[in-house]
Amino acid sequence: MDSRRQQQKGENFSEELTVDWRGRSSSSKKHGGMRASAFVLGLQAFEIMAIAAVGNNLITYVTNEMHFSLSKAANIVTNFIGTVFILSLFGGYLSDSYLGCFWTMLIFGFIELSGFILLSVQAHLPQLKPPQCNMLTDGDRCVEAKGVESLIFFVALYLVALGSGCVKPNMLAHGGDQFSRSEPKKLSTYFNAAYFAFSVGELVALTLVVWIQTHSGMDIGFGVSAIVMAMGLVCLVSGTVFYRNKPPRGSILVPVAQVVVAAFLNRRQTSQSNLPMPHESQNEHWNNMSMSNQTASLCHTDRFRFLDKACIKKHEVNNNNTKESPWRLSTVNQVEQVKILISVIPIFACTIVFNTILAQLQTFSVSQGSVMNNQITKSIQIPPASMQAIPYILMIFAVPLYDYLFVPFARKFTGHDSGITPLQRIGAGLFLATFSMVSAALMEKKRRDSVLNSDQTLSIFWITPQFLIFGVSEMFTAVGLIEFFYKQNLKGMQSLLTAMTYCSYSFGFYLSSVYVSLVNKVTTRSMDGGWLGDNDLNKDRLDLFYWVLAGVSLINFMNYLYWARWYNNSSETSSSCKPHLHSIEEGFTNTANTA
Structure with missing residues (x-):
């Protein structure tokens, strides 16, 4: 089978009925296309901007103001992000079955907005948080949040999780629905554009919004997230008359x-x-x-x-x-x-370890940065969470170059409209993810030795490579996985299938919590408290933790190669494919079988 047939295998689509905002049949001239998808891309940029500013710097708020220990704070963050992504399955099911993409995004977008507002209120009012450590009278011990303080915090946090989880898969699916399935090049371009919007949102969140959180307070930062989310909802509603909508079934x-x-x-x-x-x-x-x-x-x-x-x-x-x-x-x-x-389940499963690596970059790597020299000048400091913006700066330039240079070049050799197949793109990302952890392990060893042996604090820029490598890895794996799921020939299930992409994030972050606890428990036999049991990174062995995860990532890549090959082989038909009007029954004729 040549490359063109391989591209078309499993993508023999027929168009589904789409309607406009009034429920009438949509018109290709008035509805859909890049004009309509631009409003969805706007929502995606604003939504990720709002939640990334919360999720990526949440560990700072949880440890400094809610006074949870480092290990517990890391698990709170990973569980929160994991819940966001697991709820995407619920959002995808609700959309495909009952509400449709537009109404699901609108309803749960307001739920997410209410969560941001409640977080801002709690962060602003001292009576809703535990007392500051320097105000305690019983020594230097900090008391973690409990009772009403803890209840309000988790209610607000999981309102955000519920809203964001149900919005995320429908943004991608609704944007993809604006294009005809007979235009795979435009659909592939849209998915690259969606990742570009994602990168812009992440970049602004990890620089401007995190800077506001650091210098003006978390209450102001959470308030900015609420304002940004409201702007996203305005953007969504503004495109109502241009959308092609797939009715629920x-x-x-x-x-x-x-x-x-x-x-x-x-x-x-x-x-x-x-x-x-x-x-x-x-x-x-x-x-x-x-x-x-x-x-x-x-x-x-x-x-x-x-x-x-x-x-x-x-x-x-x-x-x-x-x-x-x-x-x-x-x-x-x-x-x-x-x-x-x-x-598609084995392919999905192979991306879970990839997202476990992402969880480390949003927790322990931020903690690494917090104990390093983050000064650029005497008056300018880099918030540790802002280091996660580095790969997105690269992606803002890399994604257009990939779409406009690499894809046409690769298309000449492969014949595939996307340049390389989604499975090849996923595999490239999984391979690169291993080197992100190798870089993280080497840099942490150098940082720790520098402090213990020469009492020198390294610049925070030493941890740049681990973020940079993973950013390139994510551009391949995340977009490839979305395109792979969306192009499966399962009509009426695009939102649910897209949600499986986010579900992979969820399992990855949940696995991270299990992985941290397991490693800590096993290593207590050779080290008091385990590799991650102390709140002091200079005493912990985070570098060894990273090395183990790098090994797991490499094994996972080998496992993926097997399942990707299995998927391609199992998709081959057992006979020549021609439409048939017979049902399979006992004793069907040889004539029917030879069709």
Whole structure:
């Protein structure tokens, strides 16, 4: 199969019905395109600007003003960010099934806004926070937040998580919906533009907003996040008349469940032929369900053959011309779509360790910066959280260069509209992520030795490489994963599939919490408190922690190579693909099988 066929494999799309804001059929001249997606990109830039300023500097607020220990603070941050991303599944399901992208973004955008406002109020009022350490009378011990203080903090934090989690997948899906599936080049350009908007939002958050938090107080900083989020919602509403909207289709999980149940109920049924199963496009059993309606015919594949049982029809049903229940009989199209859904899970799983690395850059690497020399001049200091802006400065220039120079150049050799395939792009990012941790380990060893041996504090710029390498890695992996999921031939499930990208972030941050606790527990046998048990990085062994994570990342990359190859091989059809109007039943003819 040549490169052009490989590109089209699994992307044989038919267009879905889209409507305008009044519910009428959309027009290609009046709706959609880059004009409409620009408003969504605006929301994305403002939303990430608002939440990045909170999430990336949250560990400073939690330790300095809420007085949680470093290890507990790191877990609070990673659990919060993990919750944001796990809730993206709920947002994707709600959008595809009931609300649609636009209304989901609007409703939960206001919920996110309310969380920012409550955070700002708590940070401003002293009675809603524990007393400052220098005001205590019982020694130097700081008392962490508890009771009402803790309750208000976590309510505000998880209002932000709920809102952001449900907004994120729908921004990408709704922006992608503004383009026709027959224009893969424009769709690929949009995903690169979305990452560019993401980079701009992150850059402003990690420089300007974090500077405001540092010099004017966290209450003002959280207030700025609220204002920025409000601007994003205004941007979203402003594009209402230009959007192509995909209407919700009812529960998107019911069709998946029907195939699984039908395969189980027919598990004892066998076909009288050992020839490959035919490809068909009859949708009478699933006419109103999301995954089959208006979907191009799919070729039968040999992967997950136990699901093929769902297509076997009994003689008696066929003879009396009675329609079988969709819970007992499915079409090949329906089964193949469930197979696609299952097939992407290993690819998704391989990106979890990648996001565990990201969690370290947003927690321990910020802590590294806090004990280094962050002065540029006598009057100018760099907030440690702002170091995370470095890769986004690079990305603002790298993303346009990638889209306008690398993609056309690579396209000449690969024939792929995106230059390289999404799977190749993901793999390149996973490979580079390992070197981010190698760099972090080397720099932490140098920083620690410098303090202990010569009592010198290194410049904060020494930790630049770990952020820079990961930034390039993220440009490949994050965009590749979004494009990979969005282009799967699962109609009506684009928001849910996009949410799987964010779900990978969630599992990565949750895994980080487990990983930190596990490493600390194991290393207590050789070191009091473990590698990360002390609040003093000069006593902890963060460098060894980074080395272990680098090794895990390399193993994960090798694992990804296996599953990427498996995905390509398992996507090959078991026979030539031609549309068929037959259902699979006991004793179907050889003529049907040779189609």
